[in-house]
Amino acid sequence: MGKVNIDSLRSLIESQTGCTCDVYPEIGNDDTLIIPPERLQGVVALLNDYFEGIHLSTITAQQRETRGNAIEVIYHFYQDSGFSLMITLPEQSPELASVVSIIPGADFYEREVAEMFGVKFTGRDETPPLLLPEDWDQGPPFIRKEDNDE
């Protein structure tokens, strides 16, 4: 297989799950699709079936000042070439469906995003903290913007 064609991937996702997705052009070397948060689980399940086990490189979360500090969660996949799924969540009480049941390897990545950005992953077991101390109570989550301004 060669490079994953983002347009065929897009039409695959749109025809199979019925969700609309846009191409996000700014990540230079990795094709990225923006999908609505509630569709994430369906799309990941579809990709996992389609590629017969997909490799999830990691999950990145970040805040972008230009979008009103909304939390962006990016799922980076690799299947002969890299491509990503981007989800935008509100800054207040962000919630996202967990994909651990589809890709068990997402466990640590989700826990890290949960600790660092306060994203709540639904549909998975409650876990003790992975990186931060148990008694971490210094206000907002670790890498959140308001905590980080200097």
Add this chain to the structure above:
Amino acid sequence: MNKISIPIGPQHPLIKEPLSMKIDISGERVLGGSLRLGYVHRGIERLAQTRNYVKNVYLIERVCGICSHIHTTTYCHAVEALLDIIIPPRAYYLRALMCELERIHSHLLWLGILAKHVGLDTIFMHTWHDRELALDIMEEITGGRVLHGANQVGGVRFDLDKTHDAMIRSTVQKLKTQVEGLVDVIENEPALIARTKGVAPVSAEMIRKYCVVGPVARASGVDVDMRRDNPLPPYDQLEFSVVTHPDGDAWARTVVRAEETHESLNLCERILSDLPDGPVSTRVPRNVPAGEVIIRSEAPRGELFYYLRSDGTDKPARLKIRTPTIPALCLLPEQMSAIQVADIPVVMAGVDLCVACADR
């Protein structure tokens, strides 16, 4: 029989780094385990947002003391991609040379640790002695044994001359003989085979499910290597073979790593022969234009992932580091089921933990 939970760590002779593990046992059988990381969490991703691109090279180098060079290499590639500059080809080759030397040092270090855990102290002493040869080369050309300070955005900070070339070639030759002996020992030493063969085998399906990368994946027959699949320069110009093994047990991992060391030594010689002439660095601007980039590279332990976003200032807006140890750690509790208590050290050593990488 009753289930007993044993806490291991954070300080424990079995592991050199702070990592806490709870292992459930029943008699001699291990039922499972759970992990607790974060003892080495230094908040590097967040610290990187408060320092400029030049200072970050020093910070990133200290993510991990074993694979420091590949971290800075990947970071520099990311910044250079955002700046949209191509550095002199000689710098790419010198970076690759250091990457391969680092792989040799990391794999030999790991082989020593595994040998120590199975009780073969002689092999531990031998591999660590051989490893010093690789460190000698790195010290000779960059000035640093473990952290090298070799990279900068826009190139490298060292250059080779004729004496270096001869010195590296002769040392690599010496190392080759040693590694060939080592491969022979691994394949034939009955004590090592008895302790590692058939221990905690991992199927290719499990590797895919847990997104495991690097030598652990290759030892289960999953043919992935970012140097070949998604090459950064100059790996697209270099020829090398990717070592895989179908068995997936602790022994297969040992064989894969030993043979990879040999392949890396060959690669070092190839890089020296192909080394182009010219400068080793270019001047780069301080401010990086706004943009986002993803770089994947092959660290000694597998796929290393960097995501870098710039907002046009001299500091990164977000730097995400995913090190290859994290998925391997994810797989560890899974491997812990259905083994004997005596096999715990072999299994823990087998995945080549680097907690400093995983915690950042």
Add this chain to the structure above:
Amino acid sequence: MLQKWIEKTYRWAQKNSLWVIHFNTGGCNGCDIEILDLLTPRYDVERLGIIAEASPRHADVLLCTGPVTKQTSDGLWQIYSQMPSPKWVVAVGSCSNTGGVFHGSDTVLGGVDKILPVDLYIPGCPCRPEAIIEGLLELRERISNHG
């Protein structure tokens, strides 16, 4: 007279058999690998009577590497309090001395001296094995001079 002689003998014995325990308080592995290197053929500190010990109950010297992170600070104190007196603490590497490159991070407290009384600082990032040996020899001298 006898007491003096006993004390002298005691110090002589102690100086020649330092048992060290190594604790990584949050370092990057650089210094840790160099400490492990001390046991291998090229540096071999056992010829100086220095043995790496796994249990704090048996150790005289605590070698700390790395900046103290919030999570290891408790463990560090526990290990120190488990060691029998007389005991010495050696801070190995820049991070362990001052917090080093990680200074300013919210999860890092700083150098080892924020938690424990440090007897000897060995600078370097990472320390060379020769520097660590030099430091341990200096510690031996101090033991034989001051007890």
